[in-house]
Amino acid sequence: MLLLLALAAAPAPGIEIIAYGSFSAAPPSGWQAPAPGQDTLADIVERPLPALLAAGPEIVARPCAVFGLEYRLAAAGGWPPVLRVQVDHPPLTTPDGRQADRESYTVPTGPGVRFVGFAFDEPWEMVPGRWRIAVLDDGRELGAEVFLVTVPPETAGRSCQGIPTARSGRSAIDPV
Numbered sequence: 446m447l448l449l450l451a452l453a454a455a456p457a458p459g460i461e462i463i464a465y466g467s468f469s470a471a472p473p474s475g476w477q478a479p480a481p482g483q484d485t486l487a488d489i490v491e492r493p494l495p496a497l498l499a500a501g502p503e504i505v506a507r508p509c510a511v512f513g514l515e516y517r518l519a520a521a522g523g524w525p526p527v528l529r530v531q532v533d534h535p536p537l538t539t540p541d542g543r544q545a546d547r548e549s550y551t552v553p554t555g556p557g558v559r560f561v562g563f564a565f566d567e568p569w570e571m572v573p574g575r576w577r578i579a580v581l582d583d584g585r586e587l588g589a590e591v592f593l594v595t596v597p598p599e600t601a602g603r604s605c606q607g608i609p610t611a612r613s614g615r616s617a618i619d620p621v
Contacts, residue, residue, distance in 0.1 A: 459588070527551040
């Protein structure tokens with residue numbers, strides 16, 4: 446009986462990571478309070494899919510810098526309606542004193558390439574160290590990448606002015 450139940454359970458979809466690293470900047474959207482179910486200090490915005498600037502785990506934190514991963518769901522159809530993105534990072538402290546070392550938010554699923562990542566819009570977001578972005582389905586990790594963020598001294602106190610550069614006609618979800 447246990448074997449039949451295990452066989453009857455739907456397998457979790459996998460993801461295929463297309464690219465990861467630094468991506469083109471997107472225009473800042475300003476602060477938005479997280480929606481119910483979002484556990485994040487940043488806002489979540491749907492935007493055009495950014496262009497990959499430099500592949501790999503080494504990220505230089507600068508105002509407007511974006512990093513993350515492009516992925517595609519490996520299974521054809523049958524996707525869950527949303528996936529959870531979890532960003533583990535060194536402790537961040539907002540100007541009002543809130544602190545976090547993990548953020549999570551949901552993203553809709555669908556066909557084609559999707560993007561999840563993080564944009565350094567504010568000086569308090571630019572924290573050096575190990576950052577990890579994972580895509581989860583009901584707590585099961587489908588894929589993840591680890592990034593090593595460095596912060597040059599000249600970036601201290603600078604915020605994002607926004608320089609839009611993105612591919613047209615495709616969507617992505619990223620926190621800003």
